[in-house]
Amino acid sequence: MKRILFGLAAAMLAGCKTAPAPELSEPTTPPAPALSPMALLHQNFMVLDSHLDTPAYFHSDTYVFSERGDFDVDGTHVDLPRMNEGGLDGGFWVIFTTQGQLDKTSYVAARTIALMRQAAIREFAAKYSEDVELAFTADDAERISAEGKKIVFQSMENAYPLGEDVSLIEAFYVGGLRMVAPVHFRNNQYADSATDVAQVFGGLSPLGEELVREANRLGMILDGSHASDDAVRDMIALSTTPIILSHSGPKGVYDHPRNLPDDLLKAIAADGGVIQVNAYGGYLEPLVASPERLAAIAQLEARYGKDTSKLAPEELVAFRAARKEMDTAFPPPRSTYTKFMEHLLYTLKLVGPDHVGIGADWDGGGGVDGMKDVAALPQVTADLLAAGYTEDDLAKIWGGNMLRLMRQAEAAKTATLTSPQVLN
Numbered sequence: 545m546k547r548i549l550f551g552l553a554a555a556m557l558a559g560c561k562t563a564p565a566p567e568l569s570e571p572t573t574p575p576a577p578a579l580s581p582m583a584l585l586h587q588n589f590m591v592l593d594s595h596l597d598t599p600a601y602f603h604s605d606t607y608v609f610s611e612r613g614d615f616d617v618d619g620t621h622v623d624l625p626r627m628n629e630g631g632l633d634g635g636f637w638v639i640f641t642t643q644g645q646l647d648k649t650s651y652v653a654a655r656t657i658a659l660m661r662q663a664a665i666r667e668f669a670a671k672y673s674e675d676v677e678l679a680f681t682a683d684d685a686e687r688i689s690a691e692g693k694k695i696v697f698q699s700m701e702n703a704y705p706l707g708e709d710v711s712l713i714e715a716f717y718v719g720g721l722r723m724v725a726p727v728h729f730r731n732n733q734y735a736d737s738a739t740d741v742a743q744v745f746g747g748l749s750p751l752g753e754e755l756v757r758e759a760n761r762l763g764m765i766l767d768g769s770h771a772s773d774d775a776v777r778d779m780i781a782l783s784t785t786p787i788i789l790s791h792s793g794p795k796g797v798y799d800h801p802r803n804l805p806d807d808l809l810k811a812i813a814a815d816g817g818v819i820q821v822n823a824y825g826g827y828l829e830p831l832v833a834s835p836e837r838l839a840a841i842a843q844l845e846a847r848y849g850k851d852t853s854k855l856a857p858e859e860l861v862a863f864r865a866a867r868k869e870m871d872t873a874f875p876p877p878r879s880t881y882t883k884f885m886e887h888l889l890y891t892l893k894l895v896g897p898d899h900v901g902i903g904a905d906w907d908g909g910g911g912v913d914g915m916k917d918v919a920a921l922p923q924v925t926a927d928l929l930a931a932g933y934t935e936d937d938l939a940k941i942w943g944g945n946m947l948r949l950m951r952q953a954e955a956a957k958t959a960t961l962t963s964p965q966v967l968n
Contacts, residue, residue, distance in 0.1 A: 550804055555891045585935070586631045586922040590689050592943035593635035593760030593918075594723075594901060595699070595769070595791040597908030598622045600640065602664040609672055613917075619871075621906040621917040624675055627694060630921035633675070633943070634688075636723055636790065637665050638908070639716070641705045642852075643730050651707030658705035662698065662719050669696050670919045682950040685943075699723035699767065699790065703755055704732045710754045722950065724759055725767035725790065726752050726775065736772040738801045747774035753782055760784045763957030765949055768792075769820075769903075773808055785953045786816035786937050788946070791903035791910070793827050794819075794894065804829045806894060813895035816952070818945045820903030821888045823910040825879030828887055837874035837898040844870060881914025885927055897937040 579587065582829065601607035601620060612625035622632070639661045644650040669678045676694040679685045685695045698720045704727075704967040706712045713724065725736040734752035736743045748756065756779060759766050766787045767777040779787050789812065802824075804812075809819055825831055833841070848855060848863045855863060884904075892900050904910040906918060915923065928938055940948075 549563060559631055559727060582926050582929075583631075583922050586925040589631070589925070589939055590685070590943040590947075591921060592635050592685070592695065592901075593632060593633050593906060594636055594788065594903035594944055594946055595701070595822070595908065596622060596637045596906050597640060597701075598906065598929070599637050599661055599665050599668070600907060602668050609668065610675070612763055615916045624672070626917055626919040630918040632694075632918045634679075634685075634697070635903075635946075636697045636699040636942075637668075638699050638701050639665070639721065640701045640728075640908075643702060643704045643728055643732060645664065645953045646733055651705065654705035655707060655712065658700070658716070662721070663694065666696055666719065680722065681954060682947040685947060685950075697722050699725070699765075699769070701725050701767075701790075702728035702732070703734050704728070706734075706755075708733060708751060710751065710758050713755070713758055713764075714762065717764065720843075721764065721766050722953075723765040723788070724755070724789065725769055726771060726779075728770050735775040735778075738770055738772050740772075743772060743774070745775075747772065747778040748782070753778070756782045760953075760956065761958050762959070763954045765953050768812070770802070773804065773901060776804065776808060778813070780811060780815050785956045786818070786949055787812060788817060788949055789819045789903075791820055791822035791824070791905045791908075793821055794891050796894070797887050797890050798827065798829050800827050809891065809895055813899035816899075816949075818899050818901055818949055819891055819895065820901040820946070821884075821891050823879075823884045823902075823904035823912050823915060824908075825877070825912055826909075828879040828883045828912070829867055831877040831879060833877055834874060837870070837876065840874050870890060879912045881912050881920075881923070884912050884915060885924075888924075888928075892933070897933060897940050898945065900942055901943070 606618065607620065610624050613620040613623050615621060639658050641654045641661070643660045644654060668677065669676050676696050677688045679688055679695045679697050685697070688695045700716065700721055700723070702725055713721070726736045729737055729739050731737050731740045731742070731744050733749060734755055735748045736745050752775070756766060758784060766779055766783050767790045768779050768787050769790045769792045771779065789804070793803045794809060795805045813818060844863070844866060848859065852860060852863055888902070902924070911917060914920070925938060928941070
């Protein structure tokens with residue numbers, strides 16, 4: 545059972561007879577309010593999110609994990625105080641690399657960036673070792689949670705930095721990688737993307753098929769988010785263990801390329817897989833930017849081009865600063881918590897609570913009005929209970945399904961690692 549926060553201690557001591565308090569020259573800090581029964585219930589679930597993009601902030605001069613941020617001020621979703629408040633025990637922290645050109649020089653540059661991102665995650669775990677811990681297995685997650693720490697699994701969103709050498713994934717595995725998604729917004733050397741215009745391979749490429757086999761060998765979870773529907777079907781057919789969608793949604797609610805049709809969601813569930821529903825506003829409903837924002841975007845594209853992967857490093861820094869300034873002046877339109885719950889409840893009804901979880905895409909574009917950061921997660925528990933789902937259902941949705949998938953991948957592992965040391 546995870547560590548109960550200060551409010552529980554206050555609730556347990558309520559009504560106890562104590563000696564009169566001594567007179568003090570300065571006022572004392574008021575005790576933390578007792579948690580409500582609903583909040584206590586939520587805190588006792590192991591709450592895991594399958595897609596935390598927070599590592600993008602780890603080398604920022606302004607982000608401090610131990611200090612409470614504010615989305616309306618700094619745009620962040622996740623830190624230790626808000627994780628405690630929202631009962632989030634951790635999950636998969638993402639190694640993300642922006643895709644560049646499909647050539648050897650670009651692959652080498654991307655590999656370096658991905659290795660640095662993994663190093664940043666490991667450095668983060670060491671720096672905050674009293675509060676977080678790297679996890680390599682499902683059993684690790686259970687133990688870390690019981691010790692009251694936050695769980696740090698690692699995932700790779702976009703296998704692009706592996707270049708054309710699938711064996712490189714073993715180096716990331718030794719460093720803690722336990723989930724991999726072949727592709728992101730654009731087609732790459734491994735698979736077609738759900739959001740690219742042209743479909744090159746009709747699903748996975750031959751190299752992508754090799755990636756699936758290598759992930760199976762190592763005992764890693766395969767992630768179909770961002771992949772084209774045909775690539776997801778190929779992953780289901782080829783993988784020896786069920787796949788996950790770490791942050792996706794149902795096309796039956798909103799017909800967006802990043803969402804999946806009912807028949808494919810059912811196929812994932814029938815194979816034992818899990819659909820982690822996201823809270824990325826643009827995938828929840830059509831959102832129309834203001835004329836001012838559209839004009840500002842056009843100016844950015846005229847200055848930097850539409851494909852920012854081709855920018856030199858100093859230009860990319862300037863672009864990101866300009867984009868941040870634009871987002872502040874003309875904020876993007878946002879979806880709502882009601883719409884997120886519509887996607888979640890639709891998926892639950894379609895495939896059942898044994899095959900659904902939550903991967904909100906925190907710090908990667910997720911968050912909606914009414915659920916702007918992880919502190920709001922207890923409301924999801926309240927609304928799922930109100931919708932008729934049981935505590936056993938919620939235990940699966942919040943983390944049980946994901947850990948079950950991890951145990952299946954571990955059990956099917958056939959790897960004989962070539963590296964001299966394995967960190968699990």
